[in-house]
Amino acid sequence: MPEGPTDLELRRRNFKGQQSTVQSRRQQAVCVRRAYKRYGTKSNPCVILDGLNMTVPKGCIYGLLGASGCGKTTLLNCIVGRKRLNSGEIWVLGGTPGSRGSGVPGPRVGYMPQEIALYGEFTIRETFKYFGWISGMTTEQIEAKIDFLINFLMLPDADKQVKNLSGGQQRRVSLAATLIHEPELLILDEPTVGVDPLLRQSIWNHLVEITKHGRTTVIITTHYIDETRQAHLIGLMRGGYFLAEESPERLISHYGADSLEDVFLKLSVIQNMGKKRRSSILQSVTDSIHVPVGAVNEAAVLDDEVGEISGEFGDNISMSSRSGKRVSIAPEPAETIPPELPPEEEAETHFTDYLKVVKLDHMKTLIWKNFLWMWRNIPMMAFIIGLPVMQTILFCMTIGHDPKNIKLSVVNKEINYPKEHCQIHYNDCNATALSCNYLDYVTKNYSLILQYYATEDEARETVERGKSWGMLVVPENFSDSLRSRLDNGRDVPEWDLANSVIDVYADKSNENIATYLTRDLIFGFHGYFSSFLSTCDIDPKIAGLPLRWERPIYGVGEPDFTDFAAPGVVLTIIFFMAVALTSGALLLERNEGILERSLVNGITGTEILFSQVITQFVIMLFQTTMVTVVAFVLFQLTQNGNWVALLGLATLGGVCGMCFGFVVSCVCDTERTATYLALGSFLPIVMLCGIIWPIESMSEYLKWIANVLPLTQATESLRCIIARGWGMTVPSVYYGFISITIWIFIFLTISILVLKFKKG
Numbered sequence: 001m002p003e004g005p006t007d008l009e010l011r012r013r014n015f016k017g018q019q020s021t022v023q024s025r026r027q028q029a030v031c032v033r034r035a036y037k038r039y040g041t042k043s044n045p046c047v048i049l050d051g052l053n054m055t056v057p058k059g060c061i062y063g064l065l066g067a068s069g070c071g072k073t074t075l076l077n078c079i080v081g082r083k084r085l086n087s088g089e090i091w092v093l094g095g096t097p098g099s100r101g102s103g104v105p106g107p108r109v110g111y112m113p114q115e116i117a118l119y120g121e122f123t124i125r126e127t128f129k130y131f132g133w134i135s136g137m138t139t140e141q142i143e144a145k146i147d148f149l150i151n152f153l154m155l156p157d158a159d160k161q162v163k164n165l166s167g168g169q170q171r172r173v174s175l176a177a178t179l180i181h182e183p184e185l186l187i188l189d190e191p192t193v194g195v196d197p198l199l200r201q202s203i204w205n206h207l208v209e210i211t212k213h214g215r216t217t218v219i220i221t222t223h224y225i226d227e228t229r230q231a232h233l234i235g236l237m238r239g240g241y242f243l244a245e246e247s248p249e250r251l252i253s254h255y256g257a258d259s260l261e262d263v264f265l266k267l268s269v270i271q272n273m274g275k276k277r278r279s280s281i282l283q284s285v286t287d288s289i290h291v292p293v294g295a296v297n298e299a300a301v302l303d304d305e306v307g308e309i310s311g312e313f314g315d316n317i318s319m320s321s322r323s324g325k326r327v328s329i330a331p332e333p334a335e336t337i338p339p340e341l342p343p344e345e346e347a348e349t350h351f352t353d354y355l356k357v358v359k360l361d362h363m364k365t366l367i368w369k370n371f372l373w374m375w376r377n378i379p380m381m382a383f384i385i386g387l388p389v390m391q392t393i394l395f396c397m398t399i400g401h402d403p404k405n406i407k408l409s410v411v412n413k414e415i416n417y418p419k420e421h422c423q424i425h426y427n428d429c430n431a432t433a434l435s436c437n438y439l440d441y442v443t444k445n446y447s448l449i450l451q452y453y454a455t456e457d458e459a460r461e462t463v464e465r466g467k468s469w470g471m472l473v474v475p476e477n478f479s480d481s482l483r484s485r486l487d488n489g490r491d492v493p494e495w496d497l498a499n500s501v502i503d504v505y506a507d508k509s510n511e512n513i514a515t516y517l518t519r520d521l522i523f524g525f526h527g528y529f530s531s532f533l534s535t536c537d538i539d540p541k542i543a544g545l546p547l548r549w550e551r552p553i554y555g556v557g558e559p560d561f562t563d564f565a566a567p568g569v570v571l572t573i574i575f576f577m578a579v580a581l582t583s584g585a586l587l588l589e590r591n592e593g594i595l596e597r598s599l600v601n602g603i604t605g606t607e608i609l610f611s612q613v614i615t616q617f618v619i620m621l622f623q624t625t626m627v628t629v630v631a632f633v634l635f636q637l638t639q640n641g642n643w644v645a646l647l648g649l650a651t652l653g654g655v656c657g658m659c660f661g662f663v664v665s666c667v668c669d670t671e672r673t674a675t676y677l678a679l680g681s682f683l684p685i686v687m688l689c690g691i692i693w694p695i696e697s698m699s700e701y702l703k704w705i706a707n708v709l710p711l712t713q714a715t716e717s718l719r720c721i722i723a724r725g726w727g728m729t730v731p732s733v734y735y736g737f738i739s740i741t742i743w744i745f746i747f748l749t750i751s752i753l754v755l756k757f758k759k760g
Helices: 025-039 072-079 124-134 139-152 167-179 197-210 225-230 248-254 260-271 280-287 351-355 360-376 378-398 434-446 456-464 478-491 494-499 511-535 561-591 594-600 605-634 643-667 671-688 700-707 712-724 731-757
Strands: 007-012 052-057 061-066 089-091 109-112 185-189 217-221 233-238 241-246 296-301 325-329 406-412 448-452 470-474 503-506
Touching: 052 217, 052 233, 052 241, 061 072, 061 225, 072 185, 072 217, 109 167, 109 594, 124 139, 124 167, 124 360, 139 167, 167 185, 197 217, 197 225, 225 248, 225 260, 233 248, 233 260, 241 248, 241 260, 248 260, 360 378, 360 605, 378 561, 378 605, 406 434, 406 456, 406 511, 434 448, 434 478, 434 511, 456 470, 478 494, 503 511, 561 594, 561 605, 561 643, 561 671, 561 712, 594 605, 605 643, 605 731, 643 671, 643 712, 643 731, 671 700, 700 712, 712 731
Parallel strands: 061 217, 061 233, 109 185, 185 217, 406 448, 406 470
Antiparallel strands: 007 052, 007 089, 233 241, 296 325, 470 503
């Protein structure tokens, strides 16, 4: 680890990205002289900056104080390299945060955020191991520190899960995870919230002890302003600007105040003294304040958002106005020209360092963490694994099968309804009611339910009221007219042609049922009429169409929609379950602050992605195997191809879904936006990739879009494998593998770039 300079230094023109007037260089030079004189940091100059001036000498405790929303947490995120400045510079431990070899983000910094940012399912010991390992500690070193931290912070047994601790205990575990690797720079964002006074004093005593010999530098923010009297240096911040930076004792004496809270109140009022309109409360407070000579320097226009004293430091006092001056508070200037920034210390690098995409110890720790989290959430993992299996079972049981028990209304004028009923005579060529034989045939072979009515009006009413899917009307002389067509051939009378036809009035509001009904009636008539011709010693081929359907080259003689939709549905289930799994895991870590904390500790976005790929791949592989076994073994869907090719393509579909899930979690900040993005992508992929309808039926413009979607080529490839039995030598098959592999690399690249550059 390269040695850093003795100061952490920060330079920025305007912390909130707003235009401001610069403080005079002579006023800023006071910081240099003060730091040199008090802390003996002669070899490392203070950084010159505009609008915001912060210098933390090595080995000191720096208290960063300010009301909520003034920018403390944002400033700390800039120091650890997780947010960018709009302008200016930050200089930390010898270099710019994020530069190679700087250790920032990394093990040289310990960061405790405002959130708990811990895995609730982990024990205290496992939590310490995780943060210790990613900081480069060995297991022996971690075990040696556990007892001390537990006793020091009054924590319960080390094998107790974090989620079972109280809020105060969880914050203490979070603090311990920051202290465990003894970083050079310790950044604590409100570490004593919810901690009892005795333990709070113990924590401050420990901070004083570890900074005593200059080994550690501490930056701390807190709600309890007076506890920072133990800090060596404090900075009072308001509205993105510093009001003062000095030791607590000097601030109290300089402004004639009784406490630091009074100092902050007075400085806030002084900052607003340039306003034209002031409330009576503000006027009375201002009149009672003694302002030291040279303490006020009008610098810039005051924004409305800083015209209120609020938050941790007293009651709200409205000071809002649309015009006024921002004032910067500083002691009298000195005639000192501040030096420039020291040169950045560059760590020695080798050529092989540029080839290291990930660190093996980080990868082992992250993979251990991911699998441990899964093990501690067995019910959730069982649901995640079982859900695609249940979806596949539902698909195989519900989609593509012939509809059953379709109701039809029948008006048969060949019988005297309701006095006479159909007499079935299959073996009688001279039967008087052939319509009865036909209707009985389709009822038995095609699972139709026939309901007889006396008049057409009654039958039509049942269809109009949705109680029947169609109406059949059989003419009075149907049987005789049908025999006349057979006997007379081309000389059949015209009235016999008209009376030998059964009229069908169908409800086509449901196209699928109407199509199946049409098929059943036509195929049923062909089957019955062929048997009738045989009874009359007539060749049944006379009733056939002049087309002969031979054995199909691919597929079966009577295909169903299940076999057609199976490839796309299987890929879609695997793809979107992987999306939900990976996006949910990363968003959970991000929203609880764990992801940010890991990144500050030196974990890279690439390492997080690759560790998730490895762990989620195991789950996804199990999901894929279960889905394919259920679909093609249990329900025996058509599978004429190679099992290795089938499983390989399905696995690639899952990996592609994982990578798309990474993109969703990296781009979106909340579960709601991630859900919207995932749902918004679901329907276009399902409709355009040929799952529910062939892409050949689309317009030419949509075909171009459909052909480049992740699952389009893969669906066609899988259909060729399982329905046609084709192998990898056929272009239609390997195009699917190539297409989905390209999308995997595209999604991974987008995820890495977003993680790298999206720092706020």
